Amino acid sequence: MVYVVKMRLVLLVFVQAAFILATVAGATRPSGADLRSQRCNAQFLKCKLPKGVTLERVDSLPAGSTYGEGAANLAYPTNPTNLPGSCALTFKVVSSPTSSYRVGVFLPDNWNERFLAVGNGGFGGGINWMDMAAGAHYGFATASTDTGHSSTTTDLAWGLNAPEKRIDWGWRSIHGAVQHGKAITKAYYARPIKYSYFSGCSTGGRQGLKEVQISPDSFDGALIGAAAWETDHLNNYVTQLGIFDLPTDSPGFINYMQFPVIGQEVIRQCDKADGVLDGIVSAPQLCNFDFGKLRCGAGCALSPSACFSNTQIETVKKIYGDWLSRTGEFLYTGMTLSSEFQWYTVLGGTAPTPFGVGYQRYFLYNDPDWPWQSFNDSAVQFAEKHDVSRATAAQYDISTFKKRGGKVLMYHGVADGLVPTKGSELYYNRTLQAMGPGIGDFFRLFLVPGMLHCLGTVVNAPWYFAAWSQASVLGTDAWSVPGFKDARHDALLALMDWTEKGRAPEEIVATTWTSPYVPSSGVLQQRPLCPYPKMAKWNGVGDVKVAANWRCK
DSSP states (O other): OHHHHHHHHHHHHHHHHHHHHHHHHHHHSOOHHHHHHHHSSHHHHHTTSOTTEEEEEEEEEOTTBOOSOGGGOSSOOSOOOSBOSEEEEEEEEEEETTEEEEEEEEEESSOOSEEEEEOOOTTOBSOOHHHHHHHHHHTOEEEEEOTTSOBOTTOOGGGTTOHHHHHIIIIIHHHHHHHHHHHHHHHHHTSOOSEEEEEEETHHHHHHHHHHHHOTTSOSEEEEESOOOOHHHHHHHHHHHHHHTOOTTSTTOOOGGGHHHHHHHHHHHHGGGGSOOSSOOOOGGGOOOOGGGGBTTSSOSSOGGGOBOHHHHHHHHHHHSOEEOTTSOEEEOOOOTTOGGGGGGTSSSSSOOHHHHHHIIIIISOOTTOOGGGOOTHHHHHHHHHOTTOOOOOOOOOHHHHHTTOEEEEEEETTOSSSOHHHHHHHHHHHHHHHOGGGGGTEEEEEETTOOSSSOOSSOOOOBSSOTTTGGGTOTTOOSOTTOOSTTTOHHHHHHHHHHHOOOOSOEEEEEEEETTEEEEEEEEEEEEOBTTOOEEEOSSSOTTSGGGEEEO
16 A cells, blocks of 8 residues: 555656646747747857858848848749748758759748648749748748859750759759758757658659659648649650641641630530530530631631631640650650640740740750750750759659658649649549559549639639649738638648648639639639549539539549
């Protein structure tokens, strides 16, 4: 009995001591604002940076602040406003004797113990403060890199005679932003990071996939949009795509102003393929498109000034068709029916897009005068062997990431006229082939009918679900989904739910407003997005503008 009493006393003392220690720890842990006043300064932060990393700037931002680099940031010249109280810093990483990159970080006062890296767009060089700010509103410590240079999204001249800069853009800068961003986050808060995430679209989607492939422990969850993942094929494809429509004096040339005419005919023929006549092409794969309806003199509804010759129709067929080599080898997917309203980004001009020609001139051949007229499919093999950027993210077996419990939520607009929607389907299907039918446990693809490249719509389709850069078109202080800040409507919150609670997203509800980019104009319609290959089916009786009247089947 004495022994039992003594043990109880010891246990009581232990519990009391633990309680006192916990209370003291809680009392001494500073609030977010106090933490900022104590640690958001060069003296503290410089000591936390590893060798080769230099602090450039640090700012303590009270709630309501505006921050960024303005016009000096060529890729992201608009500064976010109405920020949450945060510590903002920029540091520089020397990546080689001839290259370096910059990283920006937001450390919010009300930290959710999570880290978020955000991606970039095109070949642009600049820190993406706007998407970092959206992440900070959720409570994430956020990071972004300038990818090692300063430029607009279509400017690749920085890559001339600069192989190390191309490597920074290809993978090294985002990898460093994640590693160093995490380190500074843990040092600043003096607490571990519970979960790490990524959000990016286009080049950003590629960045996220590449990081998952080369460093499976970087993220617990990755939100991947319209990924330009196969750089050595895609950026050659868009040059070939432009050549399909050139030269401008050829009988097959179609001016960019005629693309909406094709788009309207696609809607006319394909809208009802999903069983609903609503102006949105939701099931292009089910549409047996009759090209003859575009032909002049075919008795179609097109006016004589808005119809097409047989030769022009052959051009249209090439645009939709897969790109094959001269020997019949598959090289890349073609465009999807309903993407026509955005073809102007890669077609219809006097030369192929800079996304392609710039890639050949400054990444492959190192010749600013290289003539695009000399292009042929040999550029793909040359890129596979000589593109030092190693940007392509073509590893399909990502078992290590899966075993860690990682989740990938991928999405792509069906009306994307810049990066073909079928490219994401290709990556999904190759991953399925490499890993088997169980990939739905950790990797799901959501196609978004009517959505353009990464965001937006021209057909009033529900397009908004708080993915990368979507909030930036609503306003400089927007984040999540106005009026619907929950995991059913917000893809980032859905990813978090899946990663942390095991609740796999069976649907994500997309929203559009009466004025598509103005939430205050009122919700126009909402619709569920479905994990591929499922698609949303209307119940046949309810209002088609209400998400509850649709099911994923």
